[in-house]
Amino acid sequence: MPRTLLVIDDDRDIRLVAQTSLELVGGFHVIVADSGHRGLAFANEVRPDAILLDLMMPDLDGRKTLDELKRMPKTASIPVIMLTAKVQAHQLDLMCHGAAGVLVKPFDPMQLPNQVCEILGWGPSKNDEEQSDRAAE
Amino acid sequence: MQPSSITLVVRSLCHRCCGKENDSSAGKSLSQPLHYQYVGVQRMQPRDARVIIMLMIGRIRLWMIAASMVSLAALGAVSWLSYRSTRELIAANQRLAQAHKLTEDLAGLHVLLDEAEASCRDYALSGRTESLNPYEAALAQLDMSVQALRHDLAANPNRFQQLQELEPVIQARLEVMRELVLARTAGGFDGAVRMLQSDRGKRLTDEMRQRIAVMQTDEHNDLLERERESRERARSTILAVGVTCLLGIALLLAALLVIFRLNRQSENDHVALQNAEQIQRAILNSAAYSMISTDTSGLILTVNAAAEKWLQYRSAELTGSSISKLHDASELHSRGVQLTRALGRPVAGDYHALVPKAGEGTADQFECTYVRRDGTRFPVSLSVTALRTGGSNLSGYLVIATDLSEKHAIEKMKDEFVSVVSHELRTPLTSIKGALGLLVGGITGPLPPKAAEMAQVALNNSDRLSRLVDDILDLQRIESGRLTMDKRPNDVAALMRESAESLRLVADSEDVTIALSPCEAWITADRERIVQAFVNLLGNAIKFSPRGGRIEFAAEPAGRNVLFRIEDNGRGIPRDKLETIFERFQQVDASDAREKGGTGLGLAIVRSIVQQHDGRAWVDSELGKGSKFYVQLPLPETDSTAAERR
Numbered sequence: 001m002p003r004t005l006l007v008i009d010d011d012r013d014i015r016l017v018a019q020t021s022l023e024l025v026g027g028f029h030v031i032v033a034d035s036g037h038r039g040l041a042f043a044n045e046v047r048p049d050a051i052l053l054d055l056m057m058p059d060l061d062g063r064k065t066l067d068e069l070k071r072m073p074k075t076a077s078i079p080v081i082m083l084t085a086k087v088q089a090h091q092l093d094l095m096c097h098g099a100a101g102v103l104v105k106p107f108d109p110m111q112l113p114n115q116v117c118e119i120l121g122w123g124p125s126k127n128d129e130e131q132s133d134r135a136a137e
Numbered sequence: 138m139q140p141s142s143i144t145l146v147v148r149s150l151c152h153r154c155c156g157k158e159n160d161s162s163a164g165k166s167l168s169q170p171l172h173y174q175y176v177g178v179q180r181m182q183p184r185d186a187r188v189i190i191m192l193m194i195g196r197i198r199l200w201m202i203a204a205s206m207v208s209l210a211a212l213g214a215v216s217w218l219s220y221r222s223t224r225e226l227i228a229a230n231q232r233l234a235q236a237h238k239l240t241e242d243l244a245g246l247h248v249l250l251d252e253a254e255a256s257c258r259d260y261a262l263s264g265r266t267e268s269l270n271p272y273e274a275a276l277a278q279l280d281m282s283v284q285a286l287r288h289d290l291a292a293n294p295n296r297f298q299q300l301q302e303l304e305p306v307i308q309a310r311l312e313v314m315r316e317l318v319l320a321r322t323a324g325g326f327d328g329a330v331r332m333l334q335s336d337r338g339k340r341l342t343d344e345m346r347q348r349i350a351v352m353q354t355d356e357h358n359d360l361l362e363r364e365r366e367s368r369e370r371a372r373s374t375i376l377a378v379g380v381t382c383l384l385g386i387a388l389l390l391a392a393l394l395v396i397f398r399l400n401r402q403s404e405n406d407h408v409a410l411q412n413a414e415q416i417q418r419a420i421l422n423s424a425a426y427s428m429i430s431t432d433t434s435g436l437i438l439t440v441n442a443a444a445e446k447w448l449q450y451r452s453a454e455l456t457g458s459s460i461s462k463l464h465d466a467s468e469l470h471s472r473g474v475q476l477t478r479a480l481g482r483p484v485a486g487d488y489h490a491l492v493p494k495a496g497e498g499t500a501d502q503f504e505c506t507y508v509r510r511d512g513t514r515f516p517v518s519l520s521v522t523a524l525r526t527g528g529s530n531l532s533g534y535l536v537i538a539t540d541l542s543e544k545h546a547i548e549k550m551k552d553e554f555v556s557v558v559s560h561e562l563r564t565p566l567t568s569i570k571g572a573l574g575l576l577v578g579g580i581t582g583p584l585p586p587k588a589a590e591m592a593q594v595a596l597n598n599s600d601r602l603s604r605l606v607d608d609i610l611d612l613q614r615i616e617s618g619r620l621t622m623d624k625r626p627n628d629v630a631a632l633m634r635e636s637a638e639s640l641r642l643v644a645d646s647e648d649v650t651i652a653l654s655p656c657e658a659w660i661t662a663d664r665e666r667i668v669q670a671f672v673n674l675l676g677n678a679i680k681f682s683p684r685g686g687r688i689e690f691a692a693e694p695a696g697r698n699v700l701f702r703i704e705d706n707g708r709g710i711p712r713d714k715l716e717t718i719f720e721r722f723q724q725v726d727a728s729d730a731r732e733k734g735g736t737g738l739g740l741a742i743v744r745s746i747v748q749q750h751d752g753r754a755w756v757d758s759e760l761g762k763g764s765k766f767y768v769q770l771p772l773p774e775t776d777s778t779a780a781e782r783r
Contacts, residue, residue, distance in 0.1 A: 011564050017571030024580045056560050085563040106567035106603050109574040 004029045004046065005116070008039030008065065009054040009083065017109055018052065018083075026113025036060030040068055043075045050120055052103070055084035070098050079120055083107075203392070211385035215378050222374035229367035236360040239289055239296065243349050243356075246282050249275040250310065254342060257314045261321045261329035269318065276311070283307070296352060303348045310341040427507075427517070427538040430524065433531055435460050435488030447540065449510035460536060461488045465506040465514065472505070492534050495521040507538060516541040555610060562606045570599045608738035611669075612721070615745040622663040622749050626773065629692050629699055630655035632664065636671035637690060640679060648684045651675065654691035658699050661773045662750055670746040670754075673739040674703045674766050681707035681764075694772070698752070701768040710758035718756065719744045743768070 005028045007018045015032045022028045031046060033039035037060050043051060051069065055062035062082060069075045079100035101119035103112070117123060256272030259265075283304060290297040317338065321329035421428060427444035431437050437455045445452055448463060455462075461469055466486075473486030476493055484493050494501035502520045509515070517538040526532040573596040575581050577589065584592060614620035630653075637644075637651045644651050660667075671690075678688045682705045689704040710718060722737035740754075747754040751771050758764035 011568065013568030014564065014571070017568055017575065020575055020580065021571065024575070025578070085559045105563045106570045106599075109571040109580070110578045 002027055002029045003049040003122070004031065006031050006033065006039065006042055006046065006048040006051045008033045008036065008042075008051065008057075008062075010034055010057045011054070014054070014083075014105075018107075018112065021109035021112045022116070025110060026116070028113065036062070036065035036068075039065060040072070040075075043069060043078060044072060047074060048078060050100070050116065051078055051080045052083055052116070053080050053099075055082050066098055081116060081119055207388045208385050211381045211388070215381045215385075218374055218377045218381070222370055225370050226367060229363055229370075232363050233360060235289060235293075236356050236363075239286070239356050240353055242282060242286050242289065243353050246279070246286070246307075247346065247349050249279050249282060250307065250342075250345065253279070253311070253314055254338070257317050258333075261317055261326075261333060264321060264326065272314065272318070279307070279311070296356060299348065299352045299355070303345065303352070306341060306345045306348060310338065310345055313338040313341055425539075427536075427540075429455075429460060429463075429536045429538075430533055431460050431488070431536065432533045435492070435534075438533065444538075447509070447515070447538075448507065459488055460491065463507055464491070465508060468506055472503075491519065491536065492521055492523075495523045495534055496531065498523065504541065516545055555613060559606075559610055563603075566599060566603050566606065570596065570603060573599060605738070608742060612738055612742050612745060615666075615742065615749060620666075620749075622666060624661050624663050624750070626659050627662050627664050627667070629658045629660060632660075632662070632667055632671065633690055633692060633701075635664075636668045636675060639668070639672055640675050643676070644679050644688075647679050647682070648686075649679050649682045650687045651679075652687060652689050654689065656692045656694060656699065658692070658694055658772060660699055660750075660770050662770065663746075666746045667750070667770075670743040670768065671701070671703070673743050674768070677739060678703055678705035678707065678764075678766070681705060683707065695769065697774075698769045698771050701770070703766045703768075704763065706763040709760040709762055710756065710764050711760060712758075715756055715758060719754065 005022055007015055007030060009015045012034065015034065019030045019032055022030045031042060031048065033042050036057055039053065053062050053065055066080055069078065069080060082099045082102045083105060084102060085105050103115055114124065253272045253275035256269055256275065260268040286300055290300050317329060317332045320332040422442040424441065424443055427447050428441040429437055429444050430439045437458050437460055440452050440455050469490045470486035473484045473490040476484040476490060480493060484490055502518060504516060504518050506514045507517045518541055520537045522535045523531055524533045524535055573592055576584060576592045577596050633653055633655045637653055675688065675690065682688060686706055691702045692699055719740045721741045744754045747768055747770065752769050754768045756764055756766045
């Protein structure tokens, strides 16, 4: 079974590009949410292996969504990667405290799956051995 | 007008308006009639009130002193001339009296001798002894007369000599008289006749008379000469006294004229000064700056209208209070600690933290927080200037504040704007780049060759657009000072390796070698930003190096700095572009942006980052031979270098 990733971003085009990249290049199973509220619901329901979360969104922004994810017992252990426009590294540290890592927009769709795996320590994507290891877990 | 260009001088002219010196503790509002005179937009300093008054007083004093000295000298000369003339007149009168007395004494002597001679003749003819009484009386007085003459003529050598020559003749004549008396007594009438017939007495009498007459004539001539000299001296004395008096009067009139003119000029200057003061007071009270003057112990003396309005205090409420009342206490404490470290001597965390640099004569401008009466706070930029009496003795401080509330609000808006622009530009770029990347990568299926080429062109230009957005935002942040530099100790060699490594793949693809020559040193720098600067420089060097080229990336200590050098053997830069190339959107060739994929902002970002690290960046180049880009960054300050700097 491929790993499941939840992409939460209010921009439809970015969701589409990220989903396409992660599915076709990385071989992940990807579900998408267009807001923080919907993302929280999906995460609670699906319990994905990792979440890519946009920082700037209307209503419930990435910072608050992350706090909410870490507060809920069912989602607290899910690693979260923040997606954001380029800002200074030490500011990111402050903004994304509790996140597994940060990916800066614009990202390279051909490199995105590998960057996700690198952050999460999953090894190369589409790796059969890794997938079998995951199945064994 | 910059706040730092304003100088406020207090206690300068108080005596003119109120006739007494000001009490420094009695501050007043600038809106009230002031005894303090504000004199001091710096460009007006040559007409500074103190200077003008001092000059006027100095000139008047100089003239008065000069006139007094000349008058005194004239008076002294007149007095001396009068004294000398008086003494000479007295001496002349004394000599005149002596001459008269000598003439009388000689006449008296002559009379005595005549009486003695007549007495002897009478005795010789009559034989009566009582006839000799006048003779004996004359003899008794004769010695006294000769003694008196000798005494009187002691100071007159000529007369004395004549007297000495006369005395033997007198004695001889007296001897003849005695012989006549003896001849009459012993030889009777006949003996006396024989004696008289000898004619000796007559000759002696004639000689004696002649000598006395000569003496009298000489003395008379002397007397006339002295009278003439005395008259001449009296005349010259009168002339000298008259001339001196006239000269003194002339000088006195000249001095009075000069003093009158200076006074009139002083009055004109006074009026001009009052006008200037009114203008300056109006400027101070209408200035958009808070201006507060204090004494040397930080006690407030005066505040202007802006300070009253901003701080919500009335002038009287602030007067006499410490200026630290208007500041955030913890901020003053922190600044005290910071200055203690920087200056190497203890600086208390009260008003002392505001003034030490100004007190040392250094212009001091810094940002801090003012606290209003109601406790609310607002940011200000403070400029502190030392006030000095007579240009040397510290008399207090002038604290000028600019309200930074609006500036900070604008900066916050700019930050928000940059943040929004950053997000709004990058969001569509992410989609474009992502979609094109997937197309070019063949993830969505194979593209016809021409379509693949066009997709690659679109992807390349979306990359370029993305870099341009990044560079513009970076540059804006760096130059506005809003990009916080996270400065930490960094190993020079590690920074160089990281920079070179991030471009290793690009360099390999261009067949360019990067040779590292680091030095052993640490600098305090924002690693990410310094690496960004080096990557920009190395990236340029790679772009403009020929295939098979070599780039030397070296570092070496240079005094209190580390000097980095990035040297390539590319096409070089024309001399007229060595400086402009560091400006925004400046490239050696306009086609570089297209062909090399540059944004024209890379070197501007390099210089901004380096300047944010108190360093500098420049380039040497020779067309056709290559370029040497230099970056100089300061070494951390050690205790010894800090002490040396201090």
